[in-house]
Amino acid sequence: MPFSTERGEGFENRLAELLADKLGKGLSYSWYPQATGFVRNTLAAHKCDVIMGVPQGDDLVQVTNPYYRTAYALVFKQGQGLEGVDTLGDPRLKGKRIGIVAGTPPGNNMAANGLMAHAKPYPLVIDTRVDSSAAAMMHDLATGEIDAGILWGPMAGYYARRTNPAVTVVSLVKETTGPRLIYRIAMGVRYSDQEWKRQLNRTIQESQPAINKLLLSFGVPLLDDSDRAITEDSIAK
Structure with a gap:
């Protein structure tokens, strides 16, 4: 979690259901480890017709328009003297034990x-x-x-809602050096499937408001193109 499970509990499951309903198509899944050969053994092998959650710019597939934009996030407990920290260059993080995947x-x-x-490192694979x-x-x-942690935004938001005591989630949108931490997320289809992509x-x-609402219900920290947070209130306007 929070992306997908075989029981259909993740937000990518829910999004796939939403799209299948809108398109009037049946829905089935093909599961394969997210490792070398993933695209070759799924989409390219015609075991599926779309891959959910592909970063825009991935050239192994033809990507759709993005359906959300998010960033890596800093998480910390409230009341620990880190309120207002919004960049990894903040001196208040010096000497802190910070978790990182x-x-x-x-x-x-x-x-x-x-x-x-x-x-403190945590395993990626x-x-x-x-x-x-x-x-x-x-x-x-x-x-x-640990005193703080850095996670991919959807994971940070999802688990923050399930953590006690309360945890603050800060999207890292102000970093000026290093690799990009903000990503647009799309779906991947075969390069030959132009009409399917359209x-x-x-x-x-057509479904963007419903998609935003679904993602927010899972705690995903959504960003607009100006790096402002998308909230339930902004969707309703």
């Missing part, structure tokens, strides 16, 4: 700001059916094992 882009930003000496680095990090944050693009556009 190994091999993810924010690690470069942490290194550039001298934050790696006290970092795991069997997500039985384990979750995000859940482990949020547990350590709640118990005081159908999906139309459906995404």
Whole structure:
């Protein structure tokens, strides 16, 4: 979680259901580890017709228009003196024990700001059916094992809602050095499926308010093109 499960609990499951309903199509899933050969053994092998949750710019597939925009996020417990921190260059993070998933882009930003000496790494490659680095990090944050953590936004928002005591989630949109931490997320189709891509693009556009509402219900921190947070109130306007 929060992306997808075989029981259909994730937001990508729910989004696939929404799109299938709008398009009047049946829905089935093809499961394969997110590793080398993923596209070759799924989309390219015609075991599926669309891949959910593809970063815009992925050249292994033809991407649709993006259906959300989000960023890596800093998470910390409230009342720990980190209120107002919104960049990894903030001096209040110096000396703090910060959790980071190994091999993810924010690690470069942490290194550039001298934050790696006290970092606690979590594994990137795991069997997500039985384990979750995000859940482990949020547990350590709640118990005081770490002072803060950095997670992919959808994971940060989802697990923050399930963590006690209360956790603040800050999208890292103000970083000026290092790799980009903000991404547009789309769907991937075969390069030959031009009409299918156009159908999906139309459906995404028509369904965007419902898509935003669905993502927000899972705690996904959504951003507009000016890096402002998209909220339930802004959707309603």
